[in-house]
Each structure stands twice: as structure tokens, then as C-alpha cells.
Amino acid sequence: MKPKVTNIRATTIGPALEGGVPFSRVVIESTLPPHGYTVRRVNSKGVIVILPGFELTPPEGSIPVYDGLVKEMFLTRAESDGVSVDIHLEHPTEVHTIIEPGTPSRLTIRLDRTFLQGIMAGRVVLIDPGHGGNDSGASGPTKVLEKNAVLDVGKRLAAAVRAMGGEALLTRDDDWDVSRGVRFRAAHEGRVDCLVSLHLGAPGTRNIRGTRTFYLPSHPESPTLAANIQAALVQKLNLVDRGVARDGKHFGDLPVPAVVAELVCLHHPVEEALLRSWIFRERLAQSLGRGLKNYFLLTRNGAKNGDRVNGHTNGFWGLPKVAGTTNDRCSGQRGAPKGGGR
Amino acid sequence: MKYQPIPLRTHIITDKDDIVKVVRTYTDGIAEPGDVICIAESPVAITQGRAFLPQAVKPSLLARFLRHFPRKEGSLATPWAMQLAIEEVGAPRVLLGAVAAGLGKLVGRKGDFYRVAGRVLALIDDIGGTLPPYDRYVILGPKDPKKVVEAIREATAVDALIADVNDLKCVDILAVTGNHDLEELRAALRDNPFGNDDERTPIVVLKRVGE
Numbered sequence: 098m099k100p101k102v103t104n105i106r107a108t109t110i111g112p113a114l115e116g117g118v119p120f121s122r123v124v125i126e127s128t129l130p131p132h133g134y135t136v137r138r139v140n141s142k143g144v145i146v147i148l149p150g151f152e153l154t155p156p157e158g159s160i161p162v163y164d165g166l167v168k169e170m171f172l173t174r175a176e177s178d179g180v181s182v183d184i185h186l187e188h189p190t191e192v193h194t195i196i197e198p199g200t201p202s203r204l205t206i207r208l209d210r211t212f213l214q215g216i217m218a219g220r221v222v223l224i225d226p227g228h229g230g231n232d233s234g235a236s237g238p239t240k241v242l243e244k245n246a247v248l249d250v251g252k253r254l255a256a257a258v259r260a261m262g263g264e265a266l267l268t269r270d271d272d273w274d275v276s277r278g279v280r281f282r283a284a285h286e287g288r289v290d291c292l293v294s295l296h297l298g299a300p301g302t303r304n305i306r307g308t309r310t311f312y313l314p315s316h317p318e319s320p321t322l323a324a325n326i327q328a329a330l331v332q333k334l335n336l337v338d339r340g341v342a343r344d345g346k347h348f349g350d351l352p353v354p355a356v357v358a359e360l361v362c363l364h365h366p367v368e369e370a371l372l373r374s375w376i377f378r379e380r381l382a383q384s385l386g387r388g389l390k391n392y393f394l395l396t397r398n399g400a401k402n403g404d405r406v407n408g409h410t411n412g413f414w415g416l417p418k419v420a421g422t423t424n425d426r427c428s429g430q431r432g433a434p435k436g437g438g439r
Numbered sequence: 440m441k442y443q444p445i446p447l448r449t450h451i452i453t454d455k456d457d458i459v460k461v462v463r464t465y466t467d468g469i470a471e472p473g474d475v476i477c478i479a480e481s482p483v484a485i486t487q488g489r490a491f492l493p494q495a496v497k498p499s500l501l502a503r504f505l506r507h508f509p510r511k512e513g514s515l516a517t518p519w520a521m522q523l524a525i526e527e528v529g530a531p532r533v534l535l536g537a538v539a540a541g542l543g544k545l546v547g548r549k550g551d552f553y554r555v556a557g558r559v560l561a562l563i564d565d566i567g568g569t570l571p572p573y574d575r576y577v578i579l580g581p582k583d584p585k586k587v588v589e590a591i592r593e594a595t596a597v598d599a600l601i602a603d604v605n606d607l608k609c610v611d612i613l614a615v616t617g618n619h620d621l622e623e624l625r626a627a628l629r630d631n632p633f634g635n636d637d638e639r640t641p642i643v644v645l646k647r648v649g650e
Contacts, residue, residue, distance in 0.1 A: 098468050099468075101468060101469060103445055103446070103447050103448070103469065104445075104446050104447060104448040104638075104640055105448060106448075106638055126445070126446070128445075128468075128469060152468075154447060154448070154465055154469070155447070155448035155449065156448075156449070156450040199443070200443040200445065200646045200648055201443075201445045238517075239506065239516050239517055335571070335572075366493060366517065366519075366566075367493055367566055367575055370516075370517055370565060370566030370567045371566065371567040371574060371575075372567070373516070373565075373567050374567035374568065374574070376606075376635060376636055377567055377574070380636075
């Protein structure tokens with residue numbers, strides 16, 4: 098009987114573990130060690146692993162990952178004989194493989210994430226979990242409070258930014274209210290590279306759902322930041338895309354790019370219930386982190402709309418460019434959809 | 440260690456699937472006598488048509504009232520989950536459970552609601568309690584788990600179990616065939632090889648690897 102591939106999974110290992118080098122790890126599990134495997138690069142952002150003579154137990158198809166480096170994996174039966182794993186990357190990187198015999202046997206493909214540290218190194222992100230203390234923000238149908246949900250996501254986002262090599266400042270790290278002046282002081286003083294304020298949509302009706310991101314129009318890079326955050330949220334979490342819109346009221350003028358991410362709609366009963374799951378909150382934070390990384394990648398050389406940065410054409414028709422896409426998917430600058438409030 | 444878990448990645452299991460056929464297909468050539476095939480409880484319930492979108496459930500006034508009492512992090516915090524609990528065991532048992540939980544709270548005891556209203560209610564996964572794409576559903580516990588594991592044993596000639604495992608390392612074995620040391624089985628599943636995120640590995644073969 099032929100040996101079988103039984104599972105494939107992708108995980109991210111931070112710099113604190115395993116020798117201080119961060120990497121993404123794609124693990125292919127099988128009933129026997131895949132000694133005859135081959136690894137082939139396809140252009141700079143693709144890796145194909147072939148396991149000859151193996152049968153495939155999982156279904157063929159795409160496995161989305163979106164961890165900042167690995168975009169998705171495609172599992173197929175190889176044309177000749179065996180199993181093919183096609184790994185699509187967001188950035189070129191070093192690839193190392195290790196076979197670990199055992200039950201199950203594992204072929205581990207280590208993809209170096211040091212490149213991401215280069216993008217994020219020296220970047221300071223001000224993360225603002227909205228509300229706090231006596232100001233609970235919105236309340237959901239089962240009384241999930243906005244201030245608590247966004248605080249948890251904010252802390253997780255800070256951890257994600259630090260894991261990518263950036264620096265994160267939180268406007269609050271516990272349940273207390275912070276005055277507007279104190280909250281945004283670091284941004285007003287220009288001590289941070291951008292501001293991400295976390296809120297939940299509270300449209301006053303249970304029928305509106307989804308995510309949207311507002312940007313502060315006083316800085317020219319705010320739309321690009323908003324577009325990248327919105328794209329990352331929608332891709333990873335399969336949320337309804339409520340688009341990107343401008344909002345000049347929330348912060349006043351700030352000298353840094355600033356956005357307000359309305360993660361989901363708290364008044365929608367299903368989205369409120371999703372927020373009760375720490376797995377969902379972690380996925381929100383990872384998506385926000387990936388959006389920030391993509392934004393810094395596009396702007397690290399001071400690129401503006403229309404400039405070409407690392408193979409990405411940065412926008413057309415004046416709309417902000419989203420890293421890693423062939424089409425601009427930003428719906429921004431068309432005015433805010435109905436509902437919402439902070 | 441006596442068992443080594445082999446997680447099996449599957450397609451997204453739906454109510455169109457027959458769980459016995461699914462298990463037989465994915466474990467063929469991997470599980471053998473002496474092993475134990477483990478299935479997560481939610482996919483079994485899904486194949487039994489026990490996953491409900493909120494719009495398919497009409498919460499009664501009683502459900503809307505009672506859902507205020509469980510912890511927000513618990514399984515019955517939404518009116519839809521509470522309504523399904525009422526339909527599962529009947530309003531009188533749920534009310535008795537609520538009274539017992541209230542009295543239990545007075546003396547600092549936990550778990551009285553489920554002891555009185557029924558253990559099956561503890562298996563309900565509220566919205567967000569299961570992995571995508573079923574994180575938008577309320578999922579009841581599986582019906583007749585003993586019959587299901589016996590049918591799997593019959594079809595595969597390998598012992599089977601259905602378990603509810605969570606990220607807090609709690610393992611609840613709902614049904615199992617054969618004579619196994621349950622503590623060893625729980626230990627083998629404690630790290631949740633079914634996955635906490637979207638791993639999509641609802642079937643795990645526990646390989647016997649030595650005494």
C-alpha cells in the first residue's frame with residue numbers, strides 16, 4: 098500500500114522561540130518519511146514540494162493562510178505520481194526543509210521571516226483600543242462591551258506587531274478611560290509611524306454586519322493604511338466588506354497616518370457572538386498585523402500613489418494600493434455607508 | 440507514550456455527509472486494529488443535521504429571559520442557543536436547572552445547571568464556539584454517540600470514540616468502543632489534535648506505539 102499524506106498545516110514561530118530566527122513553518126504529515134521529496138522554486142514567490150509515490154488523503158484544493166509571509170497552499174495530486182504542495186508567498190524568502198520521522202512523519206518547510214522584521218524594524222505603531230473605564234462604548238445584544246473586546250484585540254495586535262519586529266504602544270492596557278489629549282499625545286508629537294484606533298460598528302440595527310475602516314484625511318498615507326488593513330481583515334476572516342471611508346471628525350488633525358478600524362458590527366448578533374471567541378479575536382489581531390506589514394512594505398521608501406515599490410504599483414486613479422493584489426479593491430473615498438458610530 | 444495522534448485533514452463536513460462513510464474514506468490504509476479512531480463531536484452533530492443558523496431558530500420569551508443568566512463566555516448566552524436547549528430537553532428541565540444553578544451559586548457551587556438540566560446541554564456550541572465555517576452556527580451535541588461509534592467500528596474494524604476537546608485541555612469522551620484505558624485516551628487527546636483554529640482535522644487516528 099502506498100504511503101499517504103495525512104495533513105498539512107502552517108504555523109508561525111516567533112523570534113523568541115527556536116534560536117531567535119522567526120519563520121513560518123509548513124508541515125506536511127504522512128504515514129512514512131517522504132525521503133524522495135523535491136523542492137522547486139517557481140519565480141521568487143512560489144515553492145513547489147513534490148512527494149513522489151505518495152497518496153493524498155486530504156482533499157485537493159487551496160488552503161488559505163495569510164500569516165504575513167505564506168499566502169496560501171495548494172494541495173494537488175502530482176501530474177506524474179505523488180502529491181504536490183504549491184506554497185504561494187507574499188515575499189521572496191529562504192527555504193529550508195527538515196524530515197522528522199515518527200508517527201506521523203513530518204516534512205517541515207521552514208520559511209525565513211527575517212525579511213518581515215526588516216519591514217517592521219524601527220516602526221512604531223500606536224494602538225488605540227477605544228473607550229474604557231466608565232465609557233463602555235457600544236453594547237451588543239448579549240451585553241458584550243465594545244471597550245472589553247477592542248482592548249483584548251489591541252493587546253493581541255501589540256503582540257503581533259512586536260513578533261514581526263516592530264514596536265507597539267497602547268493608549269490603554271486596562272479598563273480605564275484615557276482623555277483624548279493623553280490618548281493621542283504620541284501621535285500628535287509625531288513619535289509614532291501610524292495610529293490604529295480599534296472600535297466596533299454600532300449601527301443601531303441588527304441587520305448590518307461586516308468590517309470597515311475609516312481614515313483621517315489630514316495625512317496623505319492614511320487611505321493606503323486603511324485600504325491595507327481593510328483588505329487583510331476581509332481576506333482572512335471572510336467578513337462582509339463595508340469598505341474604506343474618510344472620517345475627519347474622530348481625531349482632529351494628526352501628523353501621522355491614522356485609521357479607525359471598525360472590526361465588526363457589535364449590534365449584529367452573530368458578529369457579537371463571534372467576538373466572544375478568543376480565536377476570532379486573535380484572527381482579527383493577526384489580520385490587522387498583516388495589514389500594517391503590507392502598508393509599511395508599500396511606504397517604506399516614501400512611496401506615494403503611483404510610485405513603484407518592490408514590484409507593487411502603488412495605486413491608480415488616485416486610489417490607494419493594497420499590497421499583494423493585482424486590482425485595487427479599495428472602495429474608499431466614496432463616503433461612509435449608512436450606520437455606524439463611535 | 441501509548442498512543443500517538445495522527446490528525447487527518449478532511450473536506451468541510453456538512454449535513455450531506457454520512458459520518459461513517461467519511462471516517463471510512465479518510466482512515467482507510469491508516470487506521471488498523473489496535474488503533475482508535477477519534478472524531479470530534481461537532482462534525483458528528485453536523486452530519487446529523489444538528490447545526491442551526493440563528494435565522495432558522497425562533498427564540499421564545501423564555502429563551503430570551505433565561506439567556507441572561509449563563510456567563511457570557513458560556514455556551515447558552517445567546518437566545519438561539521437557549522431556545523435549542525429548551526427544545527432539546529424541554530422547558531421544565533431547563534427551568535429546574537436554572538433554579539438549581541441559582542441555589543448552587545448561593546453556596547458557591549458550579550455546574551448545577553447541567554447536572555439537573557442535562558449533560559447534553561453542555562455539548563452545545565454557541566455561535567463562535569466551533570471552527571469556521573461553522574462558527575456562525577449553533578451546534579447541538581451529537582445524537583446517539585454510542586450508536587455512531589459502533590457503526591464506525593463495524594465499518595472499519597477499528598475501535599472508535601467521539602470526544603469533546605477544548606483549548607483548556609478538557610477532554611470529554613462521549614462514547615467509545617472496546618476496552619480502553621480512558622485516562623490514556625484522554626491524555627492522548629489533551630493537546631487537542633482536532634485543532635483550535637481552522638486546522639480542519641476532525642478525525643484523529645490514535646496509533647498504538649508501544650506499551
